[in-house]
Amino acid sequence: MATTVTAVPPRGGPAGASEVVGRPDEHRRRMARLGWMFTSPALLFIGLVTLFPIGFSVLLSFENVNVTANGFSLNGLTTANYSLVLGNSTWHYALGFTVGYTVVTVLVEVILGTLMALVLERMVRGRGWMMALLLIPWSLVTVISAKLWAYIYDPTYGIADGLFHALGLGSPVILGSNASAIIALMVADVWKTTPFVAIIVLAGLVMLPGEIYEAAEVDGATGWTTFWKITFPLLRPVFGVLMTLSVIWDFRVFTQLFVLSGLANSDSFNLSLYGYSEAFGSLNAKYGLGSAIAMVLTVLVLIVTAAYTRMVVRQEGVA
């Protein structure tokens, strides 16, 4: 009797114990053991590749780092890096830029990606090929895709200019003025990441049973209602994770900005670019400062996503 039930974890809360026939302690211990077993391999890789380097980065941010041609040396603990960061007007500007950039790009990506997924889900024939085609932007090497857009936006050789001309919209130098440059950046960025959102949402959509939709249609529900009342609530875990991760990534996007805008124009600095320019961008390389900026960025993202994280973590594995 007890053996069949050990396959099933009890529902959340202390009341769960009542569903367990047999020895609840043994069951709990077994679950804990399995939990550890299943997560330790992943933890090993993550610890090696990210945890130790992050720890070192934190250390760097508190040190006076002296960079020479042969390497760098640590000259004593200091909080000067942090005070330099937080008092800096460039940093404040970059912060505002990053927040605005993130809000816009995440919204566009998620909305467009979901639309794409909905359309793809309805396609029966040719879905594979269509998906493959839409996947290509995401699959390009990031630097290459950024350079491709640089080529498209190029004032002399670029096709974007030609298109604007053909549509009778004059001849703007896209990367010249700030407003159009920022929009151009966002287009290049969103272009690459929207297919990713679409794939994830599509995977979620495909998981849903068809009977629900048939029932809804019989009841006369329109597409809009169906989406908000049925699809979205069922896929809330998937959307939640997707939005959180999108925010995290767009907050620290680097390559597209680096390639299309560079270190010269501090009007298009987001926090990653600013950090990089301080660490490597001039002859006066400041590893400590760069690390401090990166750490502050991390904390900021943590704060922003804390609300969602706490909500997820509190519930018993069902978001």
Added chain:
Amino acid sequence: MRSRRLRRIALNTAGIVVFVVSAFPVFWMVSTAFKPNQEIFSSTPHPVPFHPTLRHFDFVLNGGIAGVSFWHYFVNSLVVAIATVVVSGLLALLAATAVARFRFRFRTTFLILLLVVQMVPCEALVIPMFIDLKKLDLLNSLVGLTVVYVGFALPFGTWMLRGFVAAVPRELEEAAALDGAGPIRTFFRVLLPLVAPGLVATSIFSFITAWNELIFAYTFLKDQGKATLPIMLQFFFGRSGNDWGPIMAASTLLTLPVIAFFLLVQRRMVSGLVAGAVKG
């Protein structure tokens, strides 16, 4: 009735616009790959090459960039990418199932860890990771690079799969348990088919992450013989202007394996319920 029609038209138009904007740069890339240099660098660009040429493809495939043949780079990239997909897929699935279904004290910490780890900009990690790998003697090795890529793909993969596993209603597993299925059987017959689309999505992500990653490959691999395709691409970017022809040709060639991988796994992107895990 009319509003339904309008809505459909609006949705279709939006779909077409999105499709065109997504596809056009790709089309532009491919078309440039076939253009001779005069057309690439002309001030009046045209969508379709007037005198298509295979010169750039020939240069990429047979040119031997930095003394190493294209296929050598290709094999390096492929091996690393496939290894990353397999290892990270397996570990992420295990960890995700544990996090979504089991209760253990470390669970909360693990989840937060996974999330926080992604918040750190990876550019900041290059130097510390270099030191890390040097100590383990994994520098300048494809194995070391795979370890790095798996480490990067795991947090995202686990979080994503957790979302998918969490979306599978527990009643299904409980029903299977009541029918007498043990935990392993439940996993393979019930959970796995339902989560298969999620697994496909995360494996595509892992593949692409490994396939087109540049910074870490460039920093950690010293031998040209171990270099991956993105490193090869860097050779076409010069200080005095870029060789767009070979760049576009190489990029086009690079997307083909991704598409192939995708077409291979996407057949699993069908409703898990159709796979017959649950009746009724």
